[in-house]
Amino acid sequence: GQNIDQPTEMTATEGAIVQINCTYQTSGFNGLFWYQQHAGEAPTFLSYNVLDGLEEKGRFSSFLSRSKGYSYLLLKELQMKDSASYLCAARSASKIIFGSGTRLSIRP
Amino acid sequence: EAGVAQSPRYKIIEKRQSVAFWCNPISGHATLYWYQQILGQGPKLLIQFQNNGVVDDSQLPKDRFSAERLKGVDSTLKIQPAKLEDSAVYLCASSLGDRGFPGELFFGEGSRLTVL
Numbered sequence: 407g408q409n410i411d412q413p414t415e416m417t418a419t420e421g422a423i424v425q426i427n428c429t430y431q432t433s434g435f436n437g438l439f440w441y442q443q444h445a446g447e448a449p450t451f452l453s454y455n456v457l458d459g460l461e462e463k464g465r466f467s468s469f470l471s472r473s474k475g476y477s478y479l480l481l482k483e484l485q486m487k488d489s490a491s492y493l494c495a496a497r498s499a500s501k502i503i504f505g506s507g508t509r510l511s512i513r514p
Numbered sequence: 515e516a517g518v519a520q521s522p523r524y525k526i527i528e529k530r531q532s533v534a535f536w537c538n539p540i541s542g543h544a545t546l547y548w549y550q551q552i553l554g555q556g557p558k559l560l561i562q563f564q565n566n567g568v569v570d571d572s573q574l575p576k577d578r579f580s581a582e583r584l585k586g587v588d589s590t591l592k593i594q595p596a597k598l599e600d601s602a603v604y605l606c607a608s609s610l611g612d613r614g615f616p617g618e619l620f621f622g623e624g625s626r627l628t629v630l
Binding site (some may be wrong): 445 | 547570623
């Protein structure tokens with residue numbers, strides 16, 4: 407079967423760092439996406455990992471360990487606008503399966 | 515570059531009525547997806563097209579949902595008859611598919627359905 411797990415909610419402080427974890431079990435895995443979704447809006451692409459390791463893009467970084475079925479999204483220098491849901495999605499063959507999302511709240 | 519277009523943005527119907535949603539993907543994108551997103555949950559794949567052929571519809575409730583992609587461009591998703599549990603946002607997404615960056619999805623703004 408296919409299963410993607412991530413925490414339901416997280417809270418962090420403006421200016422701090424937060425790590426959102428994701429574990430997955432999928433057959434035919436060939437990549438891991440992170441999407442950001444603000445309330446009432448469509449998801450937007452943040453990152454894509456297909457090989458093990460860390461990919462850095464500005465304040466956001468994403469890590470993948472294929473052997474452990476594990477990924478995380480790291481957000482640095484948090485800003486209030488980062489309050490959103492963060493969706494982990496696994497690519498399995500030609501399908502992209504989403505987790506339930508982590509709702510991140512930023513407090514001043 | 516124009517994004518993924520969807521309509522209508524909002525629709526309110528009573529249970530047992532029918533509804534149709536339309537999607538126009540980004541020009542040149544071979545792959546088109548319909549996702550259902552219930553409030554507080556992640557998007558659930560309903561159907562995936564590659565050009566005008568169905569790649570996956572394993573989670574589409576075929577007794578009430580249907581979708582087509584004529585000529586490999588626009589797509590429509592229909593629900594008939596609707597149930598209360600169909601209340602959700604229906605997201606259309608497109609991607610270049612295997613010909614380009616592997617699978618980044620570009621989403622439309624979604625069609626929010628409320629079934630009373």
